[in-house]
Amino acid sequence: MGNGNSLPTKRKRDPKGTRERLIKAAIELFTTVGFHASTTPLIAERAGIAEGTIYRHFDSKEHLLNEIFRAAVRLLAAQIQEAGKLREFPDRLHAISATWVEIARANPPLIRLVFLTDLGGLLDSNSEAARESILNELEKLMVEGKAAGHVRAGSARIWADVWLRLVILVLERSASGDWPPDHPAPQQVLSSAWSAIASATR
Amino acid sequence: MGNGNSLPTKRKRDPKGTRERLIKAAIELFTTVGFHASTTPLIAERAGIAEGTIYRHFDSKEHLLNEIFRAAVRLLAAQIQEAGKLREFPDRLHAISATWVEIARANPPLIRLVFLTDLGGLLDSNSEAARESILNELEKLMVEGKAAGHVRAGSARIWADVWLRLVILVLERSASGDWPPDHPAPQQVLSSAWSAIASATR
Amino acid sequence: MGNGNSLPTKRKRDPKGTRERLIKAAIELFTTVGFHASTTPLIAERAGIAEGTIYRHFDSKEHLLNEIFRAAVRLLAAQIQEAGKLREFPDRLHAISATWVEIARANPPLIRLVFLTDLGGLLDSNSEAARESILNELEKLMVEGKAAGHVRAGSARIWADVWLRLVILVLERSASGDWPPDHPAPQQVLSSAWSAIASATR
Amino acid sequence: MGNGNSLPTKRKRDPKGTRERLIKAAIELFTTVGFHASTTPLIAERAGIAEGTIYRHFDSKEHLLNEIFRAAVRLLAAQIQEAGKLREFPDRLHAISATWVEIARANPPLIRLVFLTDLGGLLDSNSEAARESILNELEKLMVEGKAAGHVRAGSARIWADVWLRLVILVLERSASGDWPPDHPAPQQVLSSAWSAIASATR
DNA sequence: TATGAATGAGTTTTCATTCAT
DNA sequence: TATGAATGAAAACTCATTCAT
Numbered sequence: 069m070g071n072g073n074s075l076p077t078k079r080k081r082d083p084k085g086t087r088e089r090l091i092k093a094a095i096e097l098f099t100t101v102g103f104h105a106s107t108t109p110l111i112a113e114r115a116g117i118a119e120g121t122i123y124r125h126f127d128s129k130e131h132l133l134n135e136i137f138r139a140a141v142r143l144l145a146a147q148i149q150e151a152g153k154l155r156e157f158p159d160r161l162h163a164i165s166a167t168w169v170e171i172a173r174a175n176p177p178l179i180r181l182v183f184l185t186d187l188g189g190l191l192d193s194n195s196e197a198a199r200e201s202i203l204n205e206l207e208k209l210m211v212e213g214k215a216a217g218h219v220r221a222g223s224a225r226i227w228a229d230v231w232l233r234l235v236i237l238v239l240e241r242s243a244s245g246d247w248p249p250d251h252p253a254p255q256q257v258l259s260s261a262w263s264a265i266a267s268a269t270r
Numbered sequence: 271m272g273n274g275n276s277l278p279t280k281r282k283r284d285p286k287g288t289r290e291r292l293i294k295a296a297i298e299l300f301t302t303v304g305f306h307a308s309t310t311p312l313i314a315e316r317a318g319i320a321e322g323t324i325y326r327h328f329d330s331k332e333h334l335l336n337e338i339f340r341a342a343v344r345l346l347a348a349q350i351q352e353a354g355k356l357r358e359f360p361d362r363l364h365a366i367s368a369t370w371v372e373i374a375r376a377n378p379p380l381i382r383l384v385f386l387t388d389l390g391g392l393l394d395s396n397s398e399a400a401r402e403s404i405l406n407e408l409e410k411l412m413v414e415g416k417a418a419g420h421v422r423a424g425s426a427r428i429w430a431d432v433w434l435r436l437v438i439l440v441l442e443r444s445a446s447g448d449w450p451p452d453h454p455a456p457q458q459v460l461s462s463a464w465s466a467i468a469s470a471t472r
Numbered sequence: 473m474g475n476g477n478s479l480p481t482k483r484k485r486d487p488k489g490t491r492e493r494l495i496k497a498a499i500e501l502f503t504t505v506g507f508h509a510s511t512t513p514l515i516a517e518r519a520g521i522a523e524g525t526i527y528r529h530f531d532s533k534e535h536l537l538n539e540i541f542r543a544a545v546r547l548l549a550a551q552i553q554e555a556g557k558l559r560e561f562p563d564r565l566h567a568i569s570a571t572w573v574e575i576a577r578a579n580p581p582l583i584r585l586v587f588l589t590d591l592g593g594l595l596d597s598n599s600e601a602a603r604e605s606i607l608n609e610l611e612k613l614m615v616e617g618k619a620a621g622h623v624r625a626g627s628a629r630i631w632a633d634v635w636l637r638l639v640i641l642v643l644e645r646s647a648s649g650d651w652p653p654d655h656p657a658p659q660q661v662l663s664s665a666w667s668a669i670a671s672a673t674r
Numbered sequence: 675m676g677n678g679n680s681l682p683t684k685r686k687r688d689p690k691g692t693r694e695r696l697i698k699a700a701i702e703l704f705t706t707v708g709f710h711a712s713t714t715p716l717i718a719e720r721a722g723i724a725e726g727t728i729y730r731h732f733d734s735k736e737h738l739l740n741e742i743f744r745a746a747v748r749l750l751a752a753q754i755q756e757a758g759k760l761r762e763f764p765d766r767l768h769a770i771s772a773t774w775v776e777i778a779r780a781n782p783p784l785i786r787l788v789f790l791t792d793l794g795g796l797l798d799s800n801s802e803a804a805r806e807s808i809l810n811e812l813e814k815l816m817v818e819g820k821a822a823g824h825v826r827a828g829s830a831r832i833w834a835d836v837w838l839r840l841v842i843l844v845l846e847r848s849a850s851g852d853w854p855p856d857h858p859a860p861q862q863v864l865s866s867a868w869s870a871i872a873s874a875t876r
Numbered sequence: 877t878a879t880g881a882a883t884g885a886g887t888t889t890t891c892a893t894t895c896a897t
Numbered sequence: 898t899a900t901g902a903a904t905g906a907a908a909a910c911t912c913a914t915t916c917a918t
Contacts, residue, residue: 086902086903101390101391102388102390102391104306105391107886107887107888108887108888108889109886109887117903117904118903118904118905119888119889119904119905120889120890120891120903120904120905120906121902121903121904122888122889123888123889123890124901124902124903125902128888128889129888129889185388186304186387186388186390188304188388189303189304189307220458220462221458222454222455222458223455226455226458226459227462229439230436230439230459230462233435233436233438233439234432234435234436234466236435237431237432237435252424253424253425253428256422256423256424256428257428257432260422260429260432260466260467261466263465263466263468264436264462264463264465264466265462266465288877288878309911309912309913310912310913310914311911311912311913314880319878319879320878320879320880321879321880321912321913321914322878322879322880322881322914322915322916323877323878323879323880324913324914325913325914325915326877326878326879330913330914331913331914490881490882505794505795506792506794506795508710509795511907511908511909512908512909512910513907513908521882521883522882522883522884523883523884523909523910524882524883524884524885524910524911524912525881525882525883526909526910527909527910527911528880528881528882532909532910533909533910589792590708590791590792590794592708592792593707593708593711624862624866625862626858626859626862627859630859630862630863631866633843634840634843634863634866637839637840637842637843638836638839638840638870640839641835641836641839656828657828657829657832660826660827660828660832661832661836664826664833664836664870664871665870667869667870667872668840668866668867668869668870669866670869692898692899713890713891713892714891714892714893715890715891715892718901723899723900724899724900724901725891725892725893725900725901726893726894726895726899726900726901726902727898727899727900727901728892728893729892729893729894730898730899734892734893735892735893878918879916879917879918880916880917880918881915881916881917882914882915882916882917883912883913883914883915883916884912884913884914885911885912885913886910886911886912886913887909887910887911887912888908888909888910888911889907889908889909889910890906890907890908890909891904891905891906891907891908892904892905892906893903893904893905894902894903894904895900895901895902895903895904896900896901896902896903897899897900897901897902
């Protein structure tokens with residue numbers, strides 16, 4: 069729907085941004101129609117560049133995907149690090165989910181790429197490791213949360229996964245616009261996610 | 271390698287079974303390597319039939335996928351209906367998850383097809399409706415659960431989704447064999463799923 | 473030069489011969505315009521088949537080349553074997569060159585493929601071995617020729633190569649039609665080839 | 675304005691030499707990997723210049739090939755002229771082959787380009803004429819050799835070709851390093867080449 | 877019903893060449 | 898003169914689908 073550009077017949081030079089436009093077009097397509105349906109002619113057209121130009125910037129379509137993916141993961145993982153600086157365990161989880169939700173609203177494709185698009189078999193080992201790192205970081209947090217008596221008995225890894233899945237639900241709906249900032253659902257689900265992993269402290 | 275000859279050395283006739291074998295091969299491939307990587311030559315080879323034979327039974331590869339998908343959904347949805355006959359709300363949820371976990375262990379591809387494989391853009395409207403029906407049925411259950419004071423405040427639909435996502439986590443690990451029947455994690459996560467949606471009633 | 477076929481607009485089925493026509497078209501193109509200029513669309517068009525059909529018969533363009541090449545080499549090598557049955561050394565060489573010249577006249581592309589077309593880097597190890605086998609067989613002959621006092625001092629391998637190069641000159645001109653059967657040059661050059669390797673017997 | 679940045683970390687200026695380096699890189703690549711595999715990115719990289727710079731010096735890749743080829747042929751043809759000054763016919767042939775062998779050892783790519791690399795279809799008419807000129811010059815020599823009773827009966831053109839082919843064998847092996855200066859084979863083959871074309875006088 | 881050779885549109889990728897700087 | 902990002906036509910190859918048998 070409406071990409072504002074309109075350079076008909078003779079596009080030739082936009083002083084800067086070929087690579088940026090390529091990445092933007094690719095991430096949008098990958099996260100909407102999927103990797104296979106994002107053909108190189110389509111990506112090029114959406115980016116307003118020639119098909120061959122893709123290969124000046126990336127070795128292959130898979131390489132393009134992996135580079136974009138890792139950049140996205142890095143951004144999200146950085147938020148976990150940042151939250152680690154807070155004192156209280158629940159505050160950390162809040163901080164992470166809050167920032168991620170903001171990102172989901174500001175940049176839905178990024179969230180979709182990392183959490184919603186099925187990239188099975190397309191990610192290289194570096195990318196898989198990057199993806200793992202998110203769960204690993206969350207797991208570390210959960211270990212500390214357990215030590216502080218906040219988290220249920222059971223594997224910290226599992227609670228990291230449980231919490232993440234419910235957060236992803238929130239991100240998904242936030243990214244789609246179904247749950248705008250003033251909607252009550254995000255808070256409800258995040259609170260529910262907390263209940264899912266919290267120890268039944270009295 | 272073309273053995274153009276015709277020495278029926280191998281399999282030739284299973285009077286009943288061409289269609290079954292085709293479906294089995296397709297579901298296994300779709301859920302392991304994905305729809306695009308499941309090429310018709312590959313499906314045919316795995317099913318032990320000729321490529322052209324696929325089109326005796328299904329109009330297209332997408333049609334094949336959709337038929338299989340709907341059959342799988344129907345099976346799972348039936349368990350919800352079945353559980354609806356039980357009196358107590360929590361028992362119903364237990365019954366559903368328990369049966370699904372059994373299915374996941376007995377027939378991992380089926381569970382993968384419905385819950386784990388990304389089929390974005392490949393499902394027709396009938397199939398999408400079938401998929402929706404699972405959430406719709408769960409939602410109905412949640413409505414009743416709310417009426418009985420078991421479920422948190424908030425949209426029943428949301429709690430259906432929350433509960434389902436955590437159950438899917440269990441199904442995923444059960445289907446993969448990571449969590450065998452005697453593993454404690456399934457019970458922990460299912461209990462966690464209940465906490466996620468349960469009202470804090472005493 | 474004029475492939476006599478003429479099935480316009482709607483070619484569809486020629487009861488037999490797809491593979492044969494493909495091979496014929498390929499060998500003609502490889503030996504006239506070269507491997508790189510023999511594009512798959514061109515080969516297909518010349519063979520009167522669809523481009524994709526090439527790949528039902530051969531894994532790749534290189535595979536196609538190698539299969540054709542080896543078949544051609546086998547044919548030529550067989551003539552050396554055959555000649556080995558003759559008693560006298562000079563008769564053997566005569567027999568080989570005579571048969572090869574016949575082949576060159578009857579099937580110029582075959583000779584071109586083996587001896588004239590530059591296939592550097594395109595042949596797989598099997599094909600290279602096949603090509604070597606021609607020189608190896610000739611070398612064996614030369615060893616016997618030396619033992620019988622017919623061949624000059626020096627490495628038998630070298631005299632095999634020397635003799636072959638001059639025979640190739642004859643084959644080249646015979647294949648091109650420059651030297652028809654009644655032309656004196658072939659005999660002159662073959663006699664010259666003999667002088668090149670013959671010991672200065674008194 | 676030069677290039678905006680300015681960290682002359684690498685090579686930058688060989689005031690004289692861009693064209694030379696380009697030619698050197700091209701001839702090496704053409705004669706080792708072939709014309710098609712000698713891509714412009716590769717040539718440019720090997721020459722240490724930018725891809726676009728090739729087109730400052732040559733209209734096209736084919737043009738580049740042809741210019742190089744003609745320069746090489748001119749060098750070799752000059753040796754024939756030079757040898758023409760000698761009195762005796764056999765000395766002339768000796769002189770030519772000796773100089774060429776030296777060139778083959780000093781500059782293998784040059785010899786490969788003219789005699790060994792298959793350039794079918796890539797040479798323009800000027801280049802073809804240049805290539806012909808070598809045979810023409812040799813033919814003239816052979817005509818004189820016949821007049822002096824040194825050369826066999828038959829077309830002088832043919833004996834030029836016969837002699838050349840065996841000399842090429844020597845050049846090939848000398849260029850590859852298989853036959854170093856002290857190896858006996860070159861003399862044997864050159865003597866054999868002489869036998870191939872010499873009249874059976876005496 | 878089953879076959880499998882044949883199809884041809886479509887895919888990713890390469891590369892000689894151009895042109896604004 | 899030199900650069901190198903951008904181009905776009907063309908290459909090899911794949912695969913869902915058709916159809917004569």
